[in-house]
Amino acid sequence: MSRIAYVNGRYVPFAGARVHIEDRGYQFADGVYEVCAVRGGKLVDEAPHLARLDRSLQEMHIRPPVASAALAHIMRETIRRNAVGDGLVYLQVTRGVARRDHAFPATAKPSLVVTARNLSIEKYEAWAASGVAVKSMPETRWARCDIKSVALLPNVLAKQSAREAGAFEAWFVDGDGHVTEGASTTAWIVDAAGVLRTRKLGNEILPGVTRGELLPMCRQLGIQVAEKAFTIAEAKAAREAFITAATIGVIPVVKLDGSVVGDGRPGPVAKRLRAAYWADRA
Ligand SMILES: Cc1ncc(COP(=O)(O)O)c(C=O)c1O
Numbered sequence: 001m002s003r004i005a006y007v008n009g010r011y012v013p014f015a016g017a018r019v020h021i022e023d024r025g026y027q028f029a030d031g032v033y034e035v036c037a038v039r040g041g042k043l044v045d046e047a048p049h050l051a052r053l054d055r056s057l058q059e060m061h062i063r064p065p066v067a068s069a070a071l072a073h074i075m076r077e078t079i080r081r082n083a084v085g086d087g088l089v090y091l092q093v094t095r096g097v098a099r100r101d102h103a104f105p106a107t108a109k110p111s112l113v114v115t116a117r118n119l120s121i122e123k124y125e126a127w128a129a130s131g132v133a134v135k136s137m138p139e140t141r142w143a144r145c146d147i148k149s150v151a152l153l154p155n156v157l158a159k160q161s162a163r164e165a166g167a168f169e170a171w172f173v174d175g176d177g178h179v180t181e182g183a184s185t186t187a188w189i190v191d192a193a194g195v196l197r198t199r200k201l202g203n204e205i206l207p208g209v210t211r212g213e214l215l216p217m218c219r220q221l222g223i224q225v226a227e228k229a230f231t232i233a234e235a236k237a238a239r240e241a242f243i244t245a246a247t248i249g250v251i252p253v254v255k256l257d258g259s260v261v262g263d264g265r266p267g268p269v270a271k272r273l274r275a276a277y278w279a280d281r282a
Pocket of ligand 1: 035181182183184185186206207208209210211244245246247
């Protein structure tokens with residue numbers, strides 16, 4: 001079965017899907033995106049992802065290309081046309097096509113692209129079972145990391161540097177020595193006192209949808225949690241650590257900059273939250 005992409009009002013064969021060379025996403029990274037997990041053919045956490053998209057668009061002063069209900073329909077139709085069972089939907093909105101000039105064009109129509117594909121969930125289960133390694137590096141991103149912008153070059157370089165060092169993820173560390181977040185994930189630890197910690201929301205991190213769903217879940221499960229930043233030293237001394245994102249859910253971190261975290265195996269809080277998160281979304 002051949003893949004289909006949605007591009008500006010049409011469903012087209014994926015292999016031939018195109019945007020214009022003067023699309024501002026291509027020239028200026030002037031656009032935003034979302035990634036939603038799909039489980040059993042259904043969108044996971046659809047409402048908070050669409051709410052975050054709206055916020056990103058507002059912050060960038062980009063007009064929504066279609067109404068939220070229409071977008072939800074397009075996402076479902078893209079899932080259906082690509083026969084996605086367990087996988088993801090990717091959607092990207094840019095300011096549109098215009099003659100190259102930094103300032104906003106007066107008339108450009110926002111561009112909308114939606115794709116969907118199956119993922120090998122077994123791979124994620126294997127990472128969840130073994131845990132993964134993380135490498136820390138200085139924060140090199142801009143001052144509005146709360147916007148889910150397609151301008152991801154520092155994230156790309158950080159992820160590559162982590163991979164070259166044999167790590168799965170990179171954790172950015174700010175000027176005060178606190179972890180902001182991963183290159184494409186939210187960072188968490190269960191500190192030496194047993195408190196689950198993740199940084200509070202602000203311009204320095206993306207408001208992760210998985211993060212937002214897990215926090216109330218922790219409270220329901222009686223897991224003590226604090227939205228409080230942590231240092232690399234605290235993470236190395238932590239009982240456990242993990243990362244979260246829409247497609248992977250909760251993945252334990254067992255190594256940080258070459259040091260073993262906790263007892264070097266996925267911790268009980270990460271395992272419990274991973275199970276509870278997917279159980280609610282089965
Ligand atoms: C920089 C960054 N932080 C955190 C996340 C996790 O966000 P979510 O849970 O919404 O996938 C992502 C996901 O892509 C990300 O790119």
